[in-house]
Amino acid sequence: MTETTAPMMQEQLGKAENRVWKKFRSHRSALLGGILVSFFVLIAVLAPILPIPDPATTSWSAVRKAPSMAHWMGTDEIGRDVMARLIWGAQASLLAGVVSVGIAMCLGVPLGILAGYFGGWTDAIISRCTEALLAAPFLILAIALAAFLGPSLTNAMIAIGISATPIFIRLTRGQVLNVRSEDYVDSARAIGLPTPKILRRYILPNVLPPILVQATLTIATAIIAEASLSFLGLGQQAPAPSWGSMLNTAKNFLNQAPWMAMWPGISIFLVVLGFNLLGDGLRDALDPREH
Numbered sequence: 079m080t081e082t083t084a085p086m087m088q089e090q091l092g093k094a095e096n097r098v099w100k101k102f103r104s105h106r107s108a109l110l111g112g113i114l115v116s117f118f119v120l121i122a123v124l125a126p127i128l129p130i131p132d133p134a135t136t137s138w139s140a141v142r143k144a145p146s147m148a149h150w151m152g153t154d155e156i157g158r159d160v161m162a163r164l165i166w167g168a169q170a171s172l173l174a175g176v177v178s179v180g181i182a183m184c185l186g187v188p189l190g191i192l193a194g195y196f197g198g199w200t201d202a203i204i205s206r207c208t209e210a211l212l213a214a215p216f217l218i219l220a221i222a223l224a225a226f227l228g229p230s231l232t233n234a235m236i237a238i239g240i241s242a243t244p245i246f247i248r249l250t251r252g253q254v255l256n257v258r259s260e261d262y263v264d265s266a267r268a269i270g271l272p273t274p275k276i277l278r279r280y281i282l283p284n285v286l287p288p289i290l291v292q293a294t295l296t297i298a299t300a301i302i303a304e305a306s307l308s309f310l311g312l313g314q315q316a317p318a319p320s321w322g323s324m325l326n327t328a329k330n331f332l333n334q335a336p337w338m339a340m341w342p343g344i345s346i347f348l349v350v351l352g353f354n355l356l357g358d359g360l361r362d363a364l365d366p367r368e369h
Contacts, residue, residue, distance in 0.1 A: 101363040108359020114352030118345075122168040133162040134317045142335040152337040155327060163319035164341050170320045171349065174235050174304035174313070175297040181239025182246050183293060189243075190250025191277055191285075195258055204247065211244040220303050224312040231304075231320075234313040238303045242296055249292055253285035260284075287364040294357035298350040305346055321346050 103109065121128070137157035145152045151161040193204040211219065223237035257263065258281065266276045307313035308322025316323065321342040328339035 105359040105362055107355045108362070111352045111355025111357075111359060114348055115356055118168050118349045118352070119172060121165050122172050125165045125169060128165060130162040130165060131159040133158060133166045133319045135159075142331060142338070144335075145337055151341050152335065154324070154338050155331060155335070160324075160338060160341055163324060164321070164345060167314075167319040167321045167324060167342065168345070168349075170231055170308075170314045170318070171301050171304055171346070174231065174238065175301040175353075177235045178238035178242060178300040178304070179293050179296050181236065182242035182296065183289070185239070186243040186246025187250050187282075187289060190247040191254055191281060193247065194251040194254025195273075195277065195281060201251070205251070208244045208247045211241075212248075216241050216299070217303055217306060220307065221310065221312065224307050229312045229315060231314045231318075234304055234307045237307070238300050241303070242300065245292065245296060246289065250285060250289060253288055254281055257281055257284045288361075291357055291361045291364060294353055294360055298353035298357070301346065301350055301353070 135158060137153070140149065140153045140157040142155060143149055143153045143157075149159050149161070151159075151164065154160055154163070189204050189208075193201040214222075220234075220237045220241040223240055224234050227233035227237060263276065263280050266280055271279075304313055305320070305322035305325070308320040309326045311323075311326070313322055314320035324342040325339055328335070328342070331338055
């Protein structure tokens, strides 16, 4: 790369980033999604310093109390503050979503690149294993893996991450198959660049945008999966709060204390909606056909 080429490339990169940001800002639903996600991330991060009661503190004089000035979202079956448990439960849900998708990307993206770039028996082995995992529904596979590993938030994240890995393998493989036939990749091979350098410099950057979009959308799916596992007793364990376990408890008191189910249900709905809207906005913004 010459001294004159580097500034030109940086200028082009800057223009591309500005186009992406301009496109994203014009997507109102994406901005709404970003606001929702930012709100839940903020309360999860600030949970330790917010002026709220201890989520594990019980009060037998405040069992299943309706929302009031003392307890803005009411209390649960043993007198714990629902709002406090909701805020602390956001940590478990968001952590499960991000970590699970991180595991899926760390496993799926390299395997997808190997399958798409090298083809042959490498592609055949990886693709057959991927198809075997895809034969089982995502949530059923996550439940089976979580039950095998044992009930805990860590094991639930591992189970969800492994279950989501085939999605990233298939997506990455398809993107690599398109990119590897481009002229710049052929030119890199012709001048003798080593394969790891070609994969790192030319393949990965060009397949990354759709992977990031899929990651955003998969976080929403992972949050629902974590809530489902916690609902079944395979995720976050008591007394630590989790939206799924809160719903599991609340199902027994729907008539006497509907607020116990209402608030975690609304929270799951809003955070999943936020990630889906954010993912849709990123997809439109990163689509080169829209620029």
